[in-house]
Amino acid sequence: KPIIEFQHVDKYYGKFHALKDINLTINEGEVVSIVGPSGSGKSTLIRTMNGLEGINGGKLIVNGYDLADKKTNINKIRKDVGMVFQHFNLYENHTVLGNIELAPRVVLHRSKKENDEIAMDLLEKVGLENKAHMFPRNLSGGQQQRVAIARSLAMKPKVILFDEPTSALDPEMIQDVLDVMKLVAEQGITMVVVTHEMGFAREVANRLIFFDQGHVLEDRKPEEFFDHP
Ligand code: ADP
Ligand code: ADP
Numbered sequence: 001k002p003i004i005e006f007q008h009v010d011k012y013y014g015k016f017h018a019l020k021d022i023n024l025t026i027n028e029g030e031v032v033s034i035v036g037p038s039g040s041g042k043s044t045l046i047r048t049m050n051g052l053e054g055i056n057g058g059k060l061i062v063n064g065y066d067l068a069d070k071k072t073n074i075n076k077i078r079k080d081v082g083m084v085f086q087h088f089n090l091y092e093n094h095t096v097l098g099n100i101e102l103a104p105r106v107v108l109h110r111s112k113k114e115n116d117e118i119a120m121d122l123l124e125k126v127g128l129e130n131k132a133h134m135f136p137r138n139l140s141g142g143q144q145q146r147v148a149i150a151r152s153l154a155m156k157p158k159v160i161l162f163d164e165p166t167s168a169l170d171p172e173m174i175q176d177v178l179d180v181m182k183l184v185a186e187q188g189i190t191m192v193v194v195t196h197e198m199g200f201a202r203e204v205a206n207r208l209i210f211f212d213q214g215h216v217l218e219d220r221k222p223e224e225f226f227d228h229p
Contacts, residue, residue, distance in 0.1 A: 001027055001028045002025045002026070002027055002028075002061075003026060003027065003028045003062070003063055003158060003159060003190055004024075004025070004026040004049055004060075004061070004062050004063075004159070004190075004192070005024075005025050005026075005059070005060070005061040005062075006022040006023055006024040006025070006058065006059075006060055007023060007058055007059040007060075007061075008021050008022070008023060008057065008058035008059065009021070009022040009023075009048070009055050009057065009058035009059070009060050010022075010055065010056050010057035010058055011041075011044060011048060011053065011054075011055050011056055012056050017214055018041045018044045018214055019041055019044055019045060019048070019055070019214050019215075020213075020214040020215045021058070021215065022045070022058070022215065022216065023216075024209075024216060024219070026190065026192065026207075027190075028158070028190055029188050029189075029190055030190055030191075030206060030207055031185045031190075031191045031193070031204055031205045031206050031207070032191065032192045032193065032205060032206075032207045032208075032209060033193050033195060033200060033201035033204075033205035033207070033208050033209070033222070034046070034192065034193065034194045034195075034209045034211055035194075035195070035196065035198070035201065035208065035209070035210055035211070036210055036211035036212050036217070037212060040211050040212050040213055040214065041211060041213075041214045041215075042194045042211050043163050043164070043194060045194075045211065046083075046161045046162075046163055046192055046194055047161075047163070048060060048067065049062055049081060049159070049161055049192065050062070050074075050077055050078055050081040050083055050161060051067055051072075051074040051077055051078070052083070054067075055067065055068055062077055062081060062159075063077060063080050063081065063158055063159070065077050075107075079107060079108075079155060079157075080155075080157050080158045080159065081157060081158065081159045081160075081161065082152035082153070082155055082157040082159070082160040082161065083152065083160070083161045083162075083163065084145070084148050084149055084152055084160060084161070084162045084163070084165050085148070085163050085165075086163055086164040086165065086167050086168050087168055088136070088141070088144040088145055088147075088148045088168075089148065090136040090144055090147060090148060090151070091136075092135070092136055092137060093135075094135075094136075095132065095133050095134060095135055096123070096128065096131050096132050096133070096134055096135075096136070096139070096147050097116075097119055097120075097123075097132040097133065099136070099147060099148075099151050100119040100122060100123070100147070100150050100151045100154045101115045101116070101119050101154070103151070103154070103155055104118070104154050104155060107155070108155070115154075118154055119132075119150070119154060120132065122150040122153055122154055123147075123150055125150070125180075125183060126146040126147070126149060126150045126180050127146065127176070127180075128143060128146055128147060128150070131143065131147075140170075140173060141168060141169045141170065141173055142169050142170070142172075142173025142174070142176050142177055143173075145165060145166075145169065145173075145177045146176065146177060146180050149165075149177075149180050149181070149184065153184065153189075157189065158189065158190060159189070159190040159191070159192065160184060160189055160190075160191055160192075161191075161192050161193075162181065162191065162192070162193040162194065162195065163194050164194055164195060164196070165177060165181070165193070165195065166178065166195065166197055167195075167196065174197070178197060178199070178200055178204075181193070181200065181204065182200075182203070182204050185204050185205075191205075193205065201222050201225075202222050202226050205222055206221065206222070207219070207220070207221060207222070208220055208221070208222045208225055
């Protein structure tokens with residue numbers, strides 16, 4: 001069942017044609033890895049999926065909402081489509097627990113009791129239950145990124161977009177974050193992941209997209225790339 005559908009989508013930055021006639025359908029539960037050269041438009045592509053970047057032509061349907069329609073309320077999409085950034089983007093003046101509970105409280109009006117239960121359960125899943133009352137600045141990059149993933153999961157989204165989630169991390173922290181992403185994949189949440197980590201593409205993703213110069217160059221099952229040289 002399709003959850004993200006691009007039909008002839010174009011995106012310009014001024015005169016620069018960043019996304020060229022994108023036709024792409026992502027189904028519920030798919031784990032899609034997007035790889036390609038720097039500057040090819042990977043980040044732009046996934047940022048259009050939750051309205052962080054607008055599009056200039058074509059049709060883009062996400063979770064039933066038409067993103068090309070100016071009347072579409074972007075907040076309705078963001079509720080179900082989470083995003084994890086390269087540089088974590090945690091709220092620095094909130095604790096770890098505060099970061100995870102903020103959006104569910106404000107957007108979903110989740111009670112404090114339920115919020116605490118869900119947040120602590122997520123912190124346990126990402127291995128940070130003893131960091132609940134710490135502030136982001138006192139955590140390592142890998143720990144901050146695991147909090148960012150827990151924060152995203154707390155909204156119980158249908159889709160999580162990952163924009164180079166391990167690129168800003170020291171090498172020894174990457175695996176912990178990839179392990180958490182694998183856990184997310186096993187929950188059946190749709191994931192679209194821009195990453196240079198080919199191990200993730202090979203072991204976790206069920207679809208691998210090569211992006212180049214603003215368009216999809218290849219779109220295959222990972223085993224078709226890795227097992228048939
Ligand atoms: P990638 O994620 O593959 O590295 P990006 O989507 O970040 O690629 O960028 C694609 C192209 O669009 C690059 O040439 C980049 O310089 C340009 N670009 C990205 N964001 C903007 C922006 N806000 N304004 C102008 N050009 C941009
Ligand atoms: P922190 O200071 O831990 O980072 P916040 O600044 O986000 O946390 O503030 C959370 C405060 O809001 C807490 O004092 C908490 O008791 C209160 N609160 C009230 N309702 C809720 C709720 N539904 N979910 C979470 N916290 C709530």
